[in-house]
Amino acid sequence: MIKLIQPEKKILTCKDFFCTESLPKPTGIIIFGASGDLTHRKLIPSLFGLFLKDLLPKNFYILGIARTNFTDDEFREKIISELSNEDNTSNGDKIQAFSKRCFYLSGDYESLSLYSDLKWSIKSLDKEFYTDRNRIFYMAVPPDLYTPIIDNLGDLGLTYDDDSSYSRVIVEKPFGFDLESAVELDKKLHLVLREDQIYRIDHYLGKETVQNILIFRFANSLFEPVWNNRYIDNFQITVAEDLGVEHRAGYYDHAGVIRDMFQNHMMQLLSLVAMEPPASFDADGVHDEKIKLFRSVRKFPENELNRWIIRGQYGAGEIDGKEVVEYRHEKGVNPESKTETFATGKFLIDNWRWSGVPFYMRSGKRLQKRVSEIVVTFKHVPHSIFPQLSTDNIPPNILRINIQPEEGIVLSFQAKHPGPKLCMSTLTMNFDYEEVFGEKPPDAYERLLLDCMLGDQTLFVRDDVMKESWSIFTPIIQNWQNEQELVKNELHIYPSGSWGPMEADELLQKDGRSWHQL
Numbered sequence: 258m259i260k261l262i263q264p265e266k267k268i269l270t271c272k273d274f275f276c277t278e279s280l281p282k283p284t285g286i287i288i289f290g291a292s293g294d295l296t297h298r299k300l301i302p303s304l305f306g307l308f309l310k311d312l313l314p315k316n317f318y319i320l321g322i323a324r325t326n327f328t329d330d331e332f333r334e335k336i337i338s339e340l341s342n343e344d345n346t347s348n349g350d351k352i353q354a355f356s357k358r359c360f361y362l363s364g365d366y367e368s369l370s371l372y373s374d375l376k377w378s379i380k381s382l383d384k385e386f387y388t389d390r391n392r393i394f395y396m397a398v399p400p401d402l403y404t405p406i407i408d409n410l411g412d413l414g415l416t417y418d419d420d421s422s423y424s425r426v427i428v429e430k431p432f433g434f435d436l437e438s439a440v441e442l443d444k445k446l447h448l449v450l451r452e453d454q455i456y457r458i459d460h461y462l463g464k465e466t467v468q469n470i471l472i473f474r475f476a477n478s479l480f481e482p483v484w485n486n487r488y489i490d491n492f493q494i495t496v497a498e499d500l501g502v503e504h505r506a507g508y509y510d511h512a513g514v515i516r517d518m519f520q521n522h523m524m525q526l527l528s529l530v531a532m533e534p535p536a537s538f539d540a541d542g543v544h545d546e547k548i549k550l551f552r553s554v555r556k557f558p559e560n561e562l563n564r565w566i567i568r569g570q571y572g573a574g575e576i577d578g579k580e581v582v583e584y585r586h587e588k589g590v591n592p593e594s595k596t597e598t599f600a601t602g603k604f605l606i607d608n609w610r611w612s613g614v615p616f617y618m619r620s621g622k623r624l625q626k627r628v629s630e631i632v633v634t635f636k637h638v639p640h641s642i643f644p645q646l647s648t649d650n651i652p653p654n655i656l657r658i659n660i661q662p663e664e665g666i667v668l669s670f671q672a673k674h675p676g677p678k679l680c681m682s683t684l685t686m687n688f689d690y691e692e693v694f695g696e697k698p699p700d701a702y703e704r705l706l707l708d709c710m711l712g713d714q715t716l717f718v719r720d721d722v723m724k725e726s727w728s729i730f731t732p733i734i735q736n737w738q739n740e741q742e743l744v745k746n747e748l749h750i751y752p753s754g755s756w757g758p759m760e761a762d763e764l765l766q767k768d769g770r771s772w773h774q775l
């Protein structure tokens with residue numbers, strides 16, 4: 258194995274982890290849905306992660322809002338006990354200091370009294386912490402609450418900002434249920450907020466390895482010249498999970514993998530590997546290229562959808578030696594559910610760069626293991642100068658971008674095997690993130706929360722990009738809901754612990770290809 262040379266120490270000890278030019282301004286962070294899973298699993302630990310790295314402004318507070326009745330002290334105790342884990346054994350004082358900035362307000366999201374209490378609390382916290390009326394409102398609530406909450410904030414003037422203060426709203430996915438509902442929701446938000454105040458989050462964009470795709474492509478002169486249909490045969494983008502639906506059946510059984518993963522995360526991965534170089538690395542530069550790319554994605558023909566996209570649902574099976582139940586027997590799932598927990602699609606991009614190059618994408622739950630990877634297969638050499646070896650005998654170069662869990666990049670190429678005869682073998686050049694940088698990448702939410710405080714929307718989703726993505730997937734979802742189409746577009750049951758239904762493999766076999774082993 259050939260290893261990358263370690264970067265200079267200077268880089269490894271870089272204190273300012275994100276290398277941001279400036280620290281965020283004083284800010285109040287107001288989280289709706291503060292007793293929920295997202296807040297406690299992601300938001301609070303990520304805000305604490307920023308606090309530890311001195312990347313939160315000196316003047317900040319966190320105000321959690323939810324229906325559950327907590328006092329400030331109870332909320333803090335919960336935070337302290339959750340943060341006091343094995344990663345933070347030496348951070349006891351920091352946890353105490355962080356928790357002192359956390360406050361809580363309980364109430365019903367649709368009752369006016371909550372908002373008058375909120376206005377009062379925000380005013381007094383702004384004063385106490387000198388946050389200059391800079392506020393971030395985080396919607397960690399079910400999507401049907403976005404509009405009532407934002408309307409109320411607007412009515413109270415809390416979304417007002419000017420040159421001396423800002424008011425921003427972070428909106429979680431799912432953003433809409435299909436194109437129509439997404440357009441509708443967007444219209445409602447725009448009655449209260451400008452586009453530059455809306456931060457549509459896709460946490461995949463905050464992943465270190467996902468951000469690295471643009472650095473890899475556009476900060477090296479080596480790859481971009483071959484990054485096209487002359488040299489690349491195909492892309493395979495996989496986001497596989499071994500977990501099942503867990504406790505989220507209420508949401509997932511109405512969503513399915515297309516809404517949950519393809520319309521957002523998968524399309525964002527596609528955009529980063531396939532878009533043209535942006536004019537500059539800023540929000541509009543990047544979003545302009547994404548929208549151009551999404552407009553070039555060929556729409557699937559509705560009358561022969563099954564030739565382009567395959568759907569599946571997990572049956573019973575084994576994961577890590579343990580038996581697991583079929584999707585329809587999961588708690589909260591309709592026993593006759595036709596929701597897809599897996600899909601594989603063959604996407605084509607009709608532009609000069611990618612004409613003829615298939616992008617195979619697959620994602621699903623209860624697959625063999627948790628792995629997200631982009632595999633780029635280059636074309637065979639055009640001609641073999643080696644006697645007895647045809648071009649087909651010489652394996653193509655393969656580039657693997659490991660998004661998670663073993664973050665890194667692996668490039669395979671051919672080399673002469675030592676010895677008096679002419680023998681060839683395939684070697685790999687391996688960049689392992691943890692080995693090189695000495696630590697696992699930070700959670701995606703750290704980067705995204707920091708960017709929102711800094712007013713940088715580059716790693717968020719602009720409204721036109723979000724809508725264009727829905728316009729690719731809405732016809733598919735609608736077609737799958739049509740009972741008459743069910744025979745043609747069968748829902749294939751696959752065993753838990755497999756790589757999905759065999760029809761997903763056949764989609765590639767028809768093109769003379771197969772999935773790379775992950």
Ligand code: BG6
Pocket residue numbers: 498517629
């Ligand atoms: C979420 C989906 O957006 O992403 C989940 O709603 C999925 O269903 C999750 O499990 C996967 O994220 P990650 O970061 O664990 O790959």
